[in-house]
Amino acid sequence: MVFSERGSREVRCLLLSLLLHAAWETGSGQIHYSVSEEAKHGTFVGRIAQDLGLELVELVPRLFRVASKGRGDLLEVNLQNGILFVNSRIDREELCRRSAVCSIHLEVIVDKPLQVFHVEVEVKDINDNPPLFPMTVKTIWFHESRLLDSRFPLEGASDEDIGVNALLTYRLSSSEVFFLDVQTNDELSQSLSLVLKKSLDREETSEINLLLMATDGGKPELTGTAQLLIKVLDVNDNEPSFDQSVYKVQLLENIANGTLVVKLNASDADEGSNSEIVYSLSSDVPATVQSKFKMDPSSGEIRVKGQLDYEEMKSYEIQVIAADKGSPSMSGHCKISVKLVDINDNRPEISITSLSLPIREDAPLGTVIALITVSDRDSGANGQVTCTLTPHDPFKLMSTYKNYYSLMLDSPLDRESMWTYAMVVTARDGGLPSLTATASVLVEVADVNDNAPAFPQPEYTVFVKENNPPGSHIFTVSARDADAQENALVSYSLVERRVGERALSSYVSVHAESGKVYALQPLDHEELELLQFQVSARDAGFPPLGSNVTLQVFVLDENDNAPALLPPGSGGAGGSVSELVPRSVSAGHVVAKVRAVDADSGYNAWLSYELQPAAGGARSPFRVGLYTGEVSTTRALDEADMPRQRLLVLVKDHGEPPLAVTATVLVSLVESGQALKTSSRTSLGTAGREAALVDVNVYLIIAICAVSSLLVLTLLLYTALRCSASPPEGACGPGKPMLVCSSAVGSWSYSQQRRQRVCSGEGPKTDLMAFSPNLPPGPDSTDNISMLIMTVVVRIYTDAKKDFEECLKNIGRLGISDKV
Structure with missing residues (x-):
């Protein structure tokens, strides 16, 4: 076939538009299938896995599943070949009633990663419902005086199918007296009337049997019938008549019970009792109509009875009979078409599915946590729903398709600062005033090992009396890990080092679980005054994290040496x-x-x-x-x-x-003479000792004054800093126990949070010990300066004390200690 140049361009444009349409359909994430109702079990619907771009081998590992809200298990997927098939009977009329479009919405969900696909399966109508008349036998009274072309309205048949399958045609069995008139009004509904084409003579014919048949447009076509029993009466020859055959009324669905719908006024040309009219609802009126409306027989008023609901029924047709009191009675007919107007009386509905909880605190941004579906039974703007999330940090709502949303991670998580999030999803419709619905979502954050164990302070000072029993408990270290479960399970160990010629582990040990530190052997103050070492704390996470703390163990003296x-x-x-x-x-x-x-x-x-x-x-x-x-x-x-x-x-x-x-x-x-000789021999040695005594005294006085002045100056500076940094209540407040002091008159514990004091005993010879409780660093710079000063003083005084004691011992050896 030869195409012209213009024709080729048109073909290329057509192909390009088809390709763009296909790409748009693919990007939208929705696939359309169709299946006929009443299809048998196993009927092929579509290759859903192939159309979604999924490999057959990954359907089971990725937990391929299909969810259909309110549709049961009508459709199923074969996970072996990825084919969507009919699983149980599908009745279109049961699913969608008389809706023009009927479809089943499927949510196809796969994990690892979490993906959601939307599939629309259109259910096509088949002609499986025959037309049905309200009554199989209907009796009609005709007076013999009825004029030619007189009409009697008939209730038409109904077909639950749609489209051409519900397009009905009517025919009447052959009759010389009556014929069937079918009219189509602007409502696209048909009005049936039985028309008299030949005058009646009751004496000649009192009853006429006719068969009314309704045939739909399906293939094959189905037919319903109703028998018409016409009885001819010979009395009152004028029937009541209405102003119009059809009355149209619109009502709000929330109209109050007892509200007037319409007031009918029929007229009768007769006189007397033959013109007195009684109104009633036709016996053909369905029970649903009779339950919603009531008729006043004398006034012709139709009022609301009960509660109307647009979502339950959008319109009603009421057949009314106006019968006179003649004998026999004659009647006129009319129809009231009631349409309901929707109001915003239904709150949105929220459904939360596929929660992926708990979420790890190191989850990447964009991780989908939950799928949220919203709906509203109202119509138009009243049924248009928007969704919001509060609080939105660190999550957000992402619209995926129509009324479908994904709850996603929008910013990083930290379980230690917030381990659970309580959020509220709010759905708001577009009505005036709008209605809202809320649903709570609780998201728990799973821990990862991102925090090392931490000690309250980097260094502890411990005092232990010498000659302690082997294995005695001297201190307990405790580290806290901000993580949870095994990530917060802390074990303790020594940081091994050498203490002189021996290993640290020969002196002390630490319990791995409790953190208790034990002295493995008796300690000797004269051999070891200070034992400084580190304890390591390590958690059980993967990979494990750890930190160290320093322990300064001062060995306190006991009286275990005689003079x-x-x-x-x-x-x-x-x-x-x-x-x-x-x-x-x-x-x-x-x-x-x-x-x-x-x-x-x-x-x-x-x-x-x-x-x-x-x-x-x-x-x-x-x-x-x-x-x-x-x-x-x-x-x-x-x-x-x-x-x-x-x-x-x-x-x-x-x-x-x-x-x-x-x-x-x-x-x-x-005698004195002997003592003088002895004294002359020792005078030279005494003079030498006296000269040495003068020098030693000078140096001792200078050393003592220097150390004392430094100590007094430090204490004054420390006191001034503490008073300037202390709260108004006073400079000495209770706090966390951290400081232990000891002297010969006893031992005691004293505590003061973020403060330091000097502890001393009383007596002619006293050991003075001042040290920093090694508080963790804080915002108060004055405390840090005070701690540093006190630490320096401890070191200086300890060294001066040792030198002073050594000097006293040397003086004693010189024999001049009585002069010091």
Whole structure:
């Protein structure tokens, strides 16, 4: 076939438009099929998997499923070949009644990823319903005086099919007296009338039987019949007549019960009782009409009875009979066509399906969480529904097709800040005033391991008494993980390191679940004053996350070391000192000095000296200084005193219980000349010690004053900073227990959140301990400065204290501690 150039262009344009239409249909996500009603089970409808672009092998893994709202299981899909087939009987009249278009809307849903396809299956009508008349036998009364061409309206047949299958044609069995007149009005409905074409003679014929047949336009055609029994009466020859044969009325569907619909006024040319008219509804009127309207027999008023509903029935046809009281009675007929006007009296309906919950907090943007369908039984603008979501963050509603929406993720999630979202979907129609409906959607957020365990503070200070029993509990660490379930399950372990020549794990251990820290062996203050190590906390997520905390374990001293004597002397527990004392000395003369040191600290190293009573209860002329250890005379010596005296000096500490050592001082009383010789031999050594004493005193005084000034300055600065940063209620408020202080008079716990105090004991010799409770960093910069200052003071004072104690021990060895 040869085409002209113009014809070729037209063909190309046609093909291009078809391709664009096909592409538009594909992009819209909707597929159309058609199937005839009453199709047998298994009837092929369409290759739905192929048309949707899905592979057969992925139908089962992706949970291919078909949902049809309110349609049951009329259609089904074979997951083996992807064919949509008829599963059960489809009755178009049952589904859509007399609607011009009848279709089944299918939602095809697949997961991984979640996709929704919309399929429209049009149900085509077949001629499976014959025409039906309201009555199979109808009796009609005709007076013999009726004029030619007199009409008697007949109720037509109804066919539940549509289109050509419901297009009815009527015919009347052959009769010489009557013929059937069929008229089509502007409503596209037919009005039937039985018309008299020959005068009646009751004496000749009193009854006439006719058969009225209705045939539809289907193939094959179906027929319904009704028998007409015509009885001829010979009386009243004028029938009532109406102004018009059809009355048209419009009513709002919410019209009140008892409202007047129409007032009929029929007239009768007769007189007397033959002109008195009684109105009634035709016996052919369906029960649905009789339940909604009532007729006043005398006034001809038709009023509403019950409640009208546009969604239930959009229009009504009422056949009315006006009969006179003649004998026999004659009647006239008319029809009232009532149309209902829709109002916005139905709220939208919301249906939520295919919830993908819970949603992971790391879900990508655009993840579909739920499918939402809205509908409204009203018509026109009253049935047009829009959908909104509140609150919309972090989700949004996306319209997919007509009244179908997808609830999607619009911004990132964080389960730790919000683990559940309660949202409200609001559907609003376009009526005036508009009606709304709401539905709640609760979305839970599933946890992922994105938070490491965190300790309340980065460092803890712990005080443990030495000589603790092996395996004793010294502290408990606790870390919190903001995640959930196994992601928040925390286990603890030591960060192994070397402590001197030994491994840390030989000193302490930590319980993996409870975080309890145990001392595996007795600790010795004299060997190890501070044990610093780290504990690691790790969660059970994948991959696991962790963090560390530092523990500073201070080993507190116990009185486990007895005092030790210093030279001169044997230095042992039973050591002795020999001294020559002239008899001429006066009271208060120092004859000897007992020197001792204690390896412990604080009260445990505070020594006192006592002179034991002499044997026999004799009063000794000597005494010993309680804290100096100086042995001196209590009175002037005389000849009665024994020339050789043995003094026992008890040196004990202030520990609980106290430990002691005994020193022996041998005193020989000599004459002044012998004492002078002995004194000249020792004067040179004494002078050297005195010179050393002067130098040592100067340095000690300078060191003590410097350390004391630094401490006082730090405390004043700290107090000023705390007062300036503290709340109006006061600078010392209770808080979280964090600080432990210890001294020889006892041990106690003290707490003050975000504050620090200096704890000290009382007595001649005191250990002063000041440290930072290592609070976690916060917005208060003053607290951070205070913590730093106190930490520096702790370090400086600890070092100065050690140096000072070492200096005291060296002074004792020089024999000049009595002057310090």
